[in-house]
Amino acid sequence: MTNDEKITYTATLLDRTVASELISAYLEAAAEGILRKRYPFGSSGKEVPDQYSRLQCEIAAYLINKRGAEGQLSHNENGVSRSYEASYIPSSMLKWVLPYCEVL
Numbered sequence: 066m067t068n069d070e071k072i073t074y075t076a077t078l079l080d081r082t083v084a085s086e087l088i089s090a091y092l093e094a095a096a097e098g099i100l101r102k103r104y105p106f107g108s109s110g111k112e113v114p115d116q117y118s119r120l121q122c123e124i125a126a127y128l129i130n131k132r133g134a135e136g137q138l139s140h141n142e143n144g145v146s147r148s149y150e151a152s153y154i155p156s157s158m159l160k161w162v163l164p165y166c167e168v169l
Contacts (some may be wrong), residue, residue, distance in 0.1 A: 095124035136164035
């Protein structure tokens, strides 16, 4: 999936209009989280594998939707209750990313 395709896909996941520059920034943040999980001993120079492209978009949409309420643990207002699993990327979203290792 190309970067433009990721931006378009992420935009369709959102319930509001968001600038493509903002989506691109959050896609980079999502890529960093995926790469840290995939390559726990260093990910410099690596790109997100194609199998995790949709996950990258879903994480970016999640982070955009949380914008303004980062790190919120609990919130109740007019019958609406919010709490977050993690202040960054929840481990439940990264559980599908398999760490990569190789033999020395």
